Amino acid sequence: MLRIAVPNKGSLSGPASAMLHEAGYRMRKESKELVLVDPVNQVEFFYLRPKDIAIYVSAGKLDIGITGEDLLIDSGAEAEVILPLGFARSTFRFAAKPGTVSGIEDLAGKTIATSYEGIVAKHLAEAGVDASVVHLDGAVETAIELGVAQVIADVVETGTSLRNAGLEVFGDPIMKSEAAVIRRTGAEDNAKVQQFLRRLQGVLVARSYVMMDYDCRAEHLERAVALTPGLESPTISPLHNEGWVAVRSMVPAKDSQRVMDDLYELGARAILTTAIHACRL
Numbered sequence: 442m443l444r445i446a447v448p449n450k451g452s453l454s455g456p457a458s459a460m461l462h463e464a465g466y467r468m469r470k471e472s473k474e475l476v477l478v479d480p481v482n483q484v485e486f487f488y489l490r491p492k493d494i495a496i497y498v499s500a501g502k503l504d505i506g507i508t509g510e511d512l513l514i515d516s517g518a519e520a521e522v523i524l525p526l527g528f529a530r531s532t533f534r535f536a537a538k539p540g541t542v543s544g545i546e547d548l549a550g551k552t553i554a555t556s557y558e559g560i561v562a563k564h565l566a567e568a569g570v571d572a573s574v575v576h577l578d579g580a581v582e583t584a585i586e587l588g589v590a591q592v593i594a595d596v597v598e599t600g601t602s603l604r605n606a607g608l609e610v611f612g613d614p615i616m617k618s619e620a621a622v623i624r625r626t627g628a629e630d631n632a633k634v635q636q637f638l639r640r641l642q643g644v645l646v647a648r649s650y651v652m653m654d655y656d657c658r659a660e661h662l663e664r665a666v667a668l669t670p671g672l673e674s675p676t677i678s679p680l681h682n683e684g685w686v687a688v689r690s691m692v693p694a695k696d697s698q699r700v701m702d703d704l705y706e707l708g709a710r711a712i713l714t715t716a717i718h719a720c721r722l
């Protein structure tokens with residue numbers, strides 16, 4: 442049975458469970474369930490604190506886990522990303538009151554509040570800066586106002602939390618992060634893990650592509666296919682009307698309206714897009 446660590450709370454928990462559900466796995470019915478067996482799919486899910494997942498996975502008793510890349514780096518655990526999942530995208534940044542700090546070189550002797558001590562300590566050591574780090578569990582943006590630190594290092598997505606606290610980022614982003622499937626560094630390849638990854642990849646593709654069908658005149662086919670090259674190559678079928686063909690191709694969902702406009706301009710008609718529910722590439 443494949444043993445998988447899943448975030449039990451926080452920003453990662455809902456989207457991770459939604460993705461697993463979309464991939465056909467059983468989901469827990471209530472948040473007090475800590476372990477869930479899915480006998481049909483031969484998988485056992487362990488619902489763990491997101492910060493602990495890389496540590497469990499690196500210890501070797503769990504095959505893989507879903508966590509944030511920033512949490513993985515922060516933990517210092519011997520585990521690596523095997524599939525980025527495209528949600529919980531964020532950057533990790535320093536921030537302070539405007540005009541008080543302009544770059545990492547100004548941090549010497551200052552106190553930095555963060556929930557991610559591992560990332561901050563590593564970054565300061567690499568930059569050769571000697572600063573103090575104070576650990577807070579959350580709501581780090583308030584630490585400056587309340588005199589606990591002069592600088593914070595935290596997750597930034599929209600920047601709203603920083604703006605609301607009257608803070609401003611400075612320096613380059615310390616790292617970018619998104620949710621990912623992780624595995625113990627150097628773990629042997631495993632057919633069950635590969636099958637799990639194919640299912641999640643199927644969800645990622647189904648979310649980001651649509652299926653496009655249209656009819657076009659044979660003499661316009663090459664130009665039409667250039668607009669809709671698909672992942673491998675479009676399917677072309679003859680129409681009963683001579684001189685016309687039907688084309689079927691996967692198109693990135695974000696481009697679909699523009700591609701439909703361009704195909705129409707080219708003379709294509711009966712242009713349809715449909716959602717993809719699942720796929721194996």
Ligand SMILES: Nc1ncnc2c1ncn2[C@@H]1O[C@H](COP(=O)(O)OP(=O)(O)OP(=O)(O)O)[C@@H](O)[C@H]1O
Nearest residue numbers: 450451452453491509511529530531579596598618
């Ligand atoms: N506002 C956000 N936007 C995008 N990703 C976020 C956001 N906040 C946290 N994350 C990401 O979620 C992960 C942190 O998850 P975790 O559950 O530990 O924290 P949380 O969502 O802040 O929950 P908690 O309430 O327990 O602090 C990290 O990978 C982080 O980059």
Ligand SMILES: O=P(O)(O)OC[C@H]1O[C@H](OP(=O)(O)OP(=O)(O)O)[C@H](O)[C@@H]1O
Nearest residue numbers: 579580581596597598599600601602603
């Ligand atoms: O740039 P933004 O879009 O504002 O998002 C970033 C904020 O979201 C997270 O906080 P969360 O709500 O999880 O609270 P926490 O600080 O208690 O973890 C993170 O810690 C930042 O504070």
Ligand SMILES: [Mg+2]
Nearest residue numbers: 451578579580
């Ligand atoms: Mg948080």
